[in-house]
Amino acid sequence: MSSYEPSNSGFDIWRLLIAGLVGVAIVGGLILISMAVSESAAGGTAETERVNVLANSSNECVVCHERTTPGIVEQYGHSSMAAAEVACEDCHVVPAGYPGSVEHEGTFVLNQPTTAMCEECHQTEVAQYSQSRHGLPSYVAYAGTGELTTEQLALYEAIPEGSYAPDKMRNALFALEGPEITEFACVECHKIGRPAADGSIGECQQCHLRHEFSLEQVRKPETCNHCHIGPDHPQYEIYQESPHGIAYATGGHNWNWEAEPGTLDVTDFPAPTCAICHMSGFGGAATTHDVGERLTWYLFSPISERRPAYQDNMVRMQSVCRECHNQNFIDTLYTNADAGTEKINDWVVESDAIIAPLKENDLLTAAPFDEPIDFTHFELWHHWGRTAKFGMWMQGPDYTQWHGAYEMLSDRAELIEMRDAKLEEAGLPVPESE
Numbered sequence: 326m327s328s329y330e331p332s333n334s335g336f337d338i339w340r341l342l343i344a345g346l347v348g349v350a351i352v353g354g355l356i357l358i359s360m361a362v363s364e365s366a367a368g369g370t371a372e373t374e375r376v377n378v379l380a381n382s383s384n385e386c387v388v389c390h391e392r393t394t395p396g397i398v399e400q401y402g403h404s405s406m407a408a409a410e411v412a413c414e415d416c417h418v419v420p421a422g423y424p425g426s427v428e429h430e431g432t433f434v435l436n437q438p439t440t441a442m443c444e445e446c447h448q449t450e451v452a453q454y455s456q457s458r459h460g461l462p463s464y465v466a467y468a469g470t471g472e473l474t475t476e477q478l479a480l481y482e483a484i485p486e487g488s489y490a491p492d493k494m495r496n497a498l499f500a501l502e503g504p505e506i507t508e509f510a511c512v513e514c515h516k517i518g519r520p521a522a523d524g525s526i527g528e529c530q531q532c533h534l535r536h537e538f539s540l541e542q543v544r545k546p547e548t549c550n551h552c553h554i555g556p557d558h559p560q561y562e563i564y565q566e567s568p569h570g571i572a573y574a575t576g577g578h579n580w581n582w583e584a585e586p587g588t589l590d591v592t593d594f595p596a597p598t599c600a601i602c603h604m605s606g607f608g609g610a611a612t613t614h615d616v617g618e619r620l621t622w623y624l625f626s627p628i629s630e631r632r633p634a635y636q637d638n639m640v641r642m643q644s645v646c647r648e649c650h651n652q653n654f655i656d657t658l659y660t661n662a663d664a665g666t667e668k669i670n671d672w673v674v675e676s677d678a679i680i681a682p683l684k685e686n687d688l689l690t691a692a693p694f695d696e697p698i699d700f701t702h703f704e705l706w707h708h709w710g711r712t713a714k715f716g717m718w719m720q721g722p723d724y725t726q727w728h729g730a731y732e733m734l735s736d737r738a739e740l741i742e743m744r745d746a747k748l749e750e751a752g753l754p755v756p757e758s759e
């Protein structure tokens with residue numbers, strides 16, 4: 326490391342450098358002060374630029390990485406963890422031979438620190454995360470349980486998901502498309518629950534984008550948008566068209582994004598983001614990294630069932646709503662959305678009944694996704710049924726109607742026509758029109 330220490334001959338250069346830095350610091354300070362003044366004048370609460378606490382660090386990782394990966398040092402230097410003196414080593418350096426590590430500058434490092442590293446200091450968050458569907462269920466959804474250790478399998482099986490679990494259809498597309506595709510598709514979203522080489526589960530950095538670990542970033546809906554989007558789970562699009570999303574889009578720049586976790590209320594956030602409803606400590610609800618803790622239904626299932634202990638979950642979610650809405654209003658929404666969810670269930674049950682004669686007469690091929698009717702039957706629940714339900718619960722009328730119920734009706738008509746054609750072709754009687 327000697328090349329980074331000031332030598333005698335470089336002394337004058339160092340004096341100049343230090344003088345320069347002091348100058349920069351003074352000018353920087355003035356800019357900060359003027360920014361703070363103009364922000365308070367505008368009534369804004371946006372975060373004042375934090376200083377880079379690593380700017381003068383003598384930590385050897387920092388000194389060298391300032392040159393090799395300046396972006397990382399710059400970002401981490403502005404984080405509150407760096408300010409709390411959490412060092413590069415705390416997340417990256419592991420004992421020799423640690424699973425997944427590489428030898429580096431006389432130590433062993435992890436290129437991707439695992440949740441086992443975070444767990445040293447954040448036990449609660451790691452425990453809640455690993456018992457949630459962001460943990461192993463996300464991974465099993467595409468990879469199956471084949472690669473899990475006995476311990477991981479037990480952990481996975483302890484996370485309930487209703488009777489949908491045995492449905493093996495879930496992995497058919499993954500197998501069909503092959504790794505050249507799925508690495509950029511299923512895996513990109515579902516790796517949020519992937520086990521690491523050391524056996525620990527999940528990837529915190531899927532939400533806490535490295536190396537800033539910023540509360541503002543993680544509380545914004547764009548963070549969830551990487552995965553909660555698209556025809557089968559358009560939660561982000563639904564949020565955008567909801568009154569909450571409109572409040573965010575039009576006034577969000579004034580919200581108190583960096584407020585201390587666990588203390589948030591309507592004075593910080595006049596309307597909720599995804600994080601506020603599902604994760605943040607808000608009003609009477611405590612902060613959680615178990616995103617299932619406030620949900621009453623398994624909405625992702627073809628036919629939704631109630632979650633175990635759903636009443637407790639409902640109380641948690643409603644204590645968020647209660648900050649801004651009265652109980653009567655919330656009860657009405659829940660009653661109506663329960664009824665809507667059951668109506669969608671009925672339509673999905675009916676879609677199974679429509680194609681039942683084909684199954685009974687062996688008129689469907691055994692392979693999934695090899696004929697048009699497989700796709701229509703799948704999309705009816707997987708895209709439109711789910712979307713209709715999400716729209717009801719999260720205030721997205723266009724998604725409940727035109728990307729939901731309407732598409733279900735349209736697919737239903739197609740299913741009937743496809744079925745009848747197959748039955749006629751086989752010389753079998755066509756059922757009375759439904």
Ligand code: HEC
Nearest residue numbers: 385386389390393413414417418427429430432434435436
């Ligand atoms: C003398 C310079 C130097 C020092 C000291 C140093 N690094 Fe590095 N580090 C590098 C270079 C160069 C790379 C490769 C960058 C590249 O490939 O773009 C690297 C890569 C890495 C990687 C990625 C490894 C991989 O295989 O992809 C990590 C993580 C890392 N360093 C962490 C650290 C930590 C933590 C420390 C302190 C214990 C440290 N480094 C000390 C220069 C250094």
Ligand code: HEC
Nearest residue numbers: 386387390394397398401411412413416436437438530535
């Ligand atoms: C709080 C934990 C934490 C701290 C502290 C931390 N890192 Fe990281 N670092 C991570 C995580 C998590 C990743 C993996 C990100 C990913 O794969 O998306 C990572 C990735 C990296 C990489 C690989 C990036 C790449 O694109 O290949 C390097 C290099 C690195 N860190 C260097 C550093 C240096 C240098 C410091 C100190 C200035 C540091 N890290 C501090 C958590 C940390």
Ligand code: HEC
Nearest residue numbers: 405406409411415416438442443445446529533538539540
């Ligand atoms: C050596 C202990 C240590 C490790 C390891 C560690 N953290 Fe932290 N972390 C802290 C401390 C201390 C704070 C509190 C900083 C503050 O708000 O003052 C913190 C705060 C945070 C915050 C809140 C930031 C804020 O602005 O309030 C996040 C998010 C976070 N850590 C994520 C992670 C993740 C993800 C990992 C693993 C990749 C990790 N931490 C590893 C000690 C650690």
Ligand code: HEC
Nearest residue numbers: 462463466467495496498499510511514551552553558625
């Ligand atoms: C854009 C990100 C994204 C992609 C790509 C993606 N998924 Fe998902 N997937 C999700 C999200 C988000 C959910 C959760 C929906 C919910 O809970 O309402 C989900 C739910 C699921 C579920 C239902 C939950 C469960 O565990 O039973 C399965 C199964 C699943 N995905 C498998 C796959 C497979 C297989 C692929 C690739 C063919 C894939 N997904 C591609 C984001 C994605």
Ligand code: HEC
Nearest residue numbers: 440443447450451454529532543544586587600605606612
């Ligand atoms: C689904 C996205 C998501 C994932 C994945 C995630 N977090 Fe968070 N995390 C959040 C959100 C959102 C907040 C801010 C909650 C709030 O508004 O107070 C947060 C806050 C935190 C805080 C500050 C909490 C406090 O009460 O001070 C820590 C520490 C933290 N996360 C650690 C982790 C660790 C460790 C992991 C991985 C085991 C992780 N997070 C994974 C979304 C996530």
Ligand code: HEC
Nearest residue numbers: 458462463466514515517531548549552599600603616617
């Ligand atoms: C990297 C992708 C990814 C990101 C980012 C992500 N999620 Fe997820 N999320 C998933 C997947 C995959 C599932 C489905 C897991 C399953 O059921 O198998 C899921 C499921 C959920 C569920 C349903 C949990 C349950 O018990 O059924 C909620 C709620 C959720 N996420 C909220 C959020 C919020 C809020 C954010 C942003 C702060 C977020 N997610 C960010 C991938 C992601």
Ligand code: HEC
Nearest residue numbers: 549553560561564597598599602620621622623624625718
């Ligand atoms: C106003 C509060 C609120 C906001 C904001 C919100 N949600 Fe939801 N979310 C809910 C409610 C309520 C449900 C249905 C809960 C139930 O089952 O009882 C739900 C359901 C979900 C589910 C379905 C889980 C399952 O069973 O399949 C996911 C995933 C989800 N939300 C993610 C998100 C994401 C991502 C965002 C932001 C883009 C978001 N939510 C914004 C309240 C909210």
Ligand code: HEC
Nearest residue numbers: 568569572591594595596597602642645646648649658720
């Ligand atoms: C931080 C405050 C806040 C929280 C928390 C909150 N909302 Fe809202 N909500 C609003 C605001 C603001 C509006 C827009 C009011 C308007 O239409 O003028 C709104 C509108 C709505 C609407 C549409 C009302 C209409 O007349 O069209 C529904 C439904 C709703 N919220 C349900 C919920 C539910 C359910 C929850 C909890 C899961 C919740 N909200 C949590 C602030 C909040």
